[in-house]
Amino acid sequence: MVPGAAAVTAVDAAFRPARREDLLGLPAAVAPRLLGGVLRTLVEGEEVAVRLTEVEAYHGLGTGDVPDLGSHARMGQTPRNSTMWGEPGHLYVYLSHGIHSCVNVVCGPEGVAGGILLRGGEVVEGTDAAHRRRPAARTPRDLARGPGRLGEAVGLRHPIHDGIDAITGEPRAGAVARLELRIEPLAAVETGPRVGVAGHAGTAAFPWRFWVPGDPTVSAFRWGRGAAEAADPQG
DSSP states (O other), X not given: OOTTOOOOOGGGXXXXXXXXXXXXXXXXXXXXXXXXXXXXXXXXXXXXXXXXXXXXXXXXXXXXXXXXXXXXXXXXXXXXXXXXXXXXXXXXXXXXXXXEEEEEEEOSSTTSOEEEEEEEEEEEEOHHHHHHHOTTOSSGGGSSBSHHHHHXXXXXXXXXXXXXXXXXXXXXXXXXXXXXXXXXXXXXXEEEOOTTOOGGGGSTTSOOEEEOTTOTTSOOOOOOTTHHHHHOTTO
């Protein structure tokens, strides 16, 4: 982290539409590039834009040099995770705890499973629509702070929006999604273990969580089941 680094808002940066080639690398390499970028959705006539402040990378079976046991695709392709194996730039929308729709950006070459979970962000446009979708949010920072909240704020739902294309903006089930990247990537990025991932995959051996240092919309860290013990060789 750069000392004294401050959060960067959307109005401070210039953006361009994301291209498939931007997302062809493996998730752990691509993920920091998404920070400061913007996910825009238009769902049932209401537009919301979220500046991305926190993301996590997940690799699938055979992706990269180290098996990622924290990934939905760790055992191979299934009906649930098939979007992760597809063309980069589509969004893998899955259901967490049977309640929350969480949004991932698919990356890596087609046929190589990979996803970047959008863990947190700041709603920079469409605040009223986000509040209607997230009436429990007490403050603006809580509208998209955490992956389930972000999914609710942008209005994307499992299973109807799983696979929506954020590069072409092709509509799916009444929704349109667009991913925009900063022309100049953020210089200050923090990295560490992923949130709530069990065992070894949730330790510093996988520093695949990336966030904007000092940003209030970044979610709180918590260990996954057995991860703290796995991180401590004396545990």
